[in-house]
Amino acid sequence: MALALEQVGVAFGGFRALADVSLSVPPGEVVGLIGPNGAGKTTCVNVLTGFQRPSTGRVLLDGRDVSALPAHRLRRAGVARTFQAGRLFTGLDVLDNLACAGIGLGLGRAEAEHQASDLLRWMGIETLESRAAAGLPYTDERRVAIARALMGGPSYLLLDEPAAGMSEAESADLAALIRRIAHDRGIGCLLIEHNVGLVLSICSDVVVLDGGRVIERGDRKVILGSSVVREAYLGAHAEAA
Numbered sequence: 460m461a462l463a464l465e466q467v468g469v470a471f472g473g474f475r476a477l478a479d480v481s482l483s484v485p486p487g488e489v490v491g492l493i494g495p496n497g498a499g500k501t502t503c504v505n506v507l508t509g510f511q512r513p514s515t516g517r518v519l520l521d522g523r524d525v526s527a528l529p530a531h532r533l534r535r536a537g538v539a540r541t542f543q544a545g546r547l548f549t550g551l552d553v554l555d556n557l558a559c560a561g562i563g564l565g566l567g568r569a570e571a572e573h574q575a576s577d578l579l580r581w582m583g584i585e586t587l588e589s590r591a592a593a594g595l596p597y598t599d600e601r602r603v604a605i606a607r608a609l610m611g612g613p614s615y616l617l618l619d620e621p622a623a624g625m626s627e628a629e630s631a632d633l634a635a636l637i638r639r640i641a642h643d644r645g646i647g648c649l650l651i652e653h654n655v656g657l658v659l660s661i662c663s664d665v666v667v668l669d670g671g672r673v674i675e676r677g678d679r680k681v682i683l684g685s686s687v688v689r690e691a692y693l694g695a696h697a698e699a700a
């Protein structure tokens with residue numbers, strides 16, 4: 460059981476954004492995906508969620524080849540994501556943002572609202588329920604986007620830079636939430652983050668991309684000890700990690 464990329468390549472015209480990338484996200488675990496700007500991280504998420512078809516290789520969902528499935532089918536099959544920008548429905552309140560996602564997944568209105576309330580409570584943000592999505596502070600917007608991605612009870616969750624713009628304390632809260640999502644709900648998470656310290660604190664398995672290729676993978680010790688990673692990516696951030 461896992462959500463996986465198997466030797467995936469993606470070409471945009473003559474430009475190879477990904478080459479021979481394999482990675483696997485098991486249920487209940489948080490796998491980190493790091494790398495410098497333009498390394499191909501978001502492209503990986505796009506391929507894993509059906510927003511981008513791989514040019515070569517396969518996407519496997521619990522052993523099934525889902526490479527050709529479009530995004531909405533993969534979402535219904537249990538693969539959810541958040542985006543770098545929150546992408547909430549700004550004309551709706553928070554509860555309706557979640558309920559709409561539930562209805563899109565086939566739930567009835569009452570059931571969708573019930574599930575939405577439950578999720579907001581589980582995340583400790585039930586006071587936001589009737590707030591307009593448009594006026595939310597940045598970190599609340601991020602948390603609501605995560606809650607919305609949890610509608611329908613996905614098996615896998617891909618988080619694209621969820622801590623961007625957060626303070627250290629907010630990032631620590633987010634780390635605790637991601638751990639709970641994985642451990643309490645059994646959801647396999649892929650965490651893309653520029654905050655390497657955050658990734659290394661949560662993930663026992665980290666994949667490092669550079670130039671569209673996997674240049675290293677392993678736990679905190681392997682990543683911090685890797686000269687390839689240091690050269691390609693950590694550089695000035697090495698101390699912070």
Ligand SMILES: Nc1ncnc2c1ncn2[C@@H]1O[C@H](COP(=O)(O)OP(=O)(O)OP(=O)(O)O)[C@@H](O)[C@H]1O
Nearest residue numbers: 471474475476494495496497498499500501502503
């Ligand atoms: N639709 C597209 N058409 C052409 N090139 C693209 C497209 N999407 C991404 N790219 C290019 O592919 C490469 C990988 O982009 P990607 O967004 O996956 O990197 P990233 O690691 O997520 O970067 P960042 O950390 O800056 O978000 C970049 O050079 C980007 O310009």
